[in-house]
Amino acid sequence: MNYLNKHNPIGDVDMIRILERLDRGMTTEEVLLELSEENRDEARELLETIRLLDEVREVIVPPREHLQQILVRLNAPFEKSIDEEARDSRLEKNTHTPKYRIFPLFPLRHYFFPVSVGAIAVLLVVAGRSFIVSPIGTDAVLYELGTENLSEIFPDDQVIQITDKSDVLSVPVTEQHFDMLTEDTTGSVVSATAPAEDAGRAATENIQAPVPLNISRSGTLYANPFEATIVPLTKNETQDAYGVFPEDDFSIYLKTLTDMPIDNY
Amino acid sequence: MTREEENMAELVRKAVDGDSQAFGELYALYFAPIYRYIYVRISVKHDVDDITQTVFLKAWQAVSRYENQGRPFLAWLFTIARNSVFDYRKKKREVFLDDTPIRDESVALAPRDEEKELYNEQLLAVRKALLDLSEDQQDVIVLRFIEGRSYREIASLIEKSEDAVRAIASRGLRELRKKIGRTDDTSNKAS
CATH class of the missing domain: 1.10.10.10 (Winged helix-like DNA-binding domain superfamily/Winged helix DNA-binding domain)
Structure with a gap:
């Protein structure tokens, strides 16, 4: 009985039936006889294709030497898998990696970046200070007074720089000077505490103390408050024009003040 | 389970335990089908030799993790072979037939x-x-x-x-x- 008695080309179902008959052990001739005449040519080609595939199997013969090689390799035990070898390889690389250390507990590679950045920042700050332009204002003036030579900053003035409270001055002051210095008496009373070494004790005893005194601190003269001992002097012809002191910077400054018109002071 | 299947299961169990001789016997059994499969899929003889060898080396290295899930051992080898062929074809898009x-x-x-x-x-x-x-x-x-x-x-x-x-x-x-x-x-x- 022809199960494919039709003219249509062989479809999936027909092909599966052919294959089932072949699996049951039917010969190609027996299968072809069950087909219609119209389908026999196509079926014959399909069966020929199957035969060629079988021929391909016959001609593909695995090489014997290949088998022998693998068996030899298998007999040599594989001690490590690929993963283990890869891990070992990584470990080996790590052991060969040089470790730069400053000292054993301080591996440089871990701290190199923050340390180097910090060092660069410090260098920039230090270098930058040289180029900082001083700000303009009172603070700047005080800053300059505290750090610079005043006579250089104020070359036109006779400046005495007093930086230490212990440098007690014995100022040769006449009544005129004293009046001038204390003209603006808004400050505290300055008491005579200790005479200068060069001052005579007799002269010290002549102090008309306590004397309200304001030594101006608002200008260029003094950066910090201090106490000064004012020693009024009586003129002594045998020493100098003002008594006990040789003419020093401060005396010159005071003379300048004396000679200066009050409106300019 | 037939006698043949029992023998095969025993062979596989030994191979899983690291018996290279047992794996060698499995290799001898399955080398030809795997080789032919790869040959048909690739058709470049020297590459076929290399890939077949690679398949069995991979299998040996991974055999300790093999679990019998009711499928034949050949299915496991076949999966390795398919993946190896896939990798090969991915690298060499154009296959020049020998x-x-x-x-x-x-x-x-x-x-x-x-x-x-x-x-x-x-x-x-x-x-x-x-x-x-x-x-x-x-x-x-x-x-x-x-x-x-x-x-x-x-x-x-x-x-x-x-x-x-x-x-x-x-x-x-x-x-x-x-x-x-x-x-x-x-x-x-x-x-």
Whole structure:
């Protein structure tokens, strides 16, 4: 009985039936006889294709030497898998990696970046200070007074720089000077505490103390408050024009003040 | 479980335990089908040798993790082979068919000298046509018509139903016939 008695080309179902008959052990001739005449040519080609595939199997013969090689390799035990070898390889690389250390507990590679950045920042700050332009204002003036030579900053003035409270001055002051210095008496009373070494004790005893005194601190003269001992002097012809002191910077400054018109002071 | 299946299970268990001799026996059993499968899928002899060797080396390195889930050991090897072929094809998108006869004995298989050339041409046409089939069709055609595996076994190997395997085999064969016919027509016109 022809199960494919039709003219249509062989479809999936027909092909599966052919294959089932072949699996049951039917010969190609027996299968072809069950087909219609119209389908026999196509079926014959399909069966020929199957035969060629079988021929391909016959001609593909695995090489014997290949088998022998693998068996030899298998007999040599594989001690490590690929993963283990890869891990070992990584470990080996790590052991060969040089470790730069400053000292054993301080591996440089871990701290190199923050340390180097910090060092660069410090260098920039230090270098930058040289180029900082001083700000303009009172603070700047005080800053300059505290750090610079005043006579250089104020070359036109006779400046005495007093930086230490212990440098007690014995100022040769006449009544005129004293009046001038204390003209603006808004400050505290300055008491005579200790005479200068060069001052005579007799002269010290002549102090008309306590004397309200304001030594101006608002200008260029003094950066910090201090106490000064004012020693009024009586003129002594045998020493100098003002008594006990040789003419020093401060005396010159005071003379300048004396000679200066009050409106300019 | 048949006696043969028991022996196979014992062999696999020993191989899993690290017995290289047992793995060697498995290799001897399955080398030929794996080699032929790779040969048909790649058709470049020196690459086939390398990939087959790679498949078994991979299998040996991973055999300790093998778990018997009811599928034959060959299915596991076959999966490794399929993946290896896939990797190879991914690297070499264009496969250059090795035109040389597969073995010298093929000459002896030809019935007569005058038919020898035609015979080799036919085999070459089949191998070329096989490479143009889909992955599934190649797998099923090779396993069914070259390796002679049953549909049930193939279904287990490629994890598809038997009906699906039969359908794939049917379509693959018809596709192959068409391609071989086209190749014949082209070669006839050229000659």
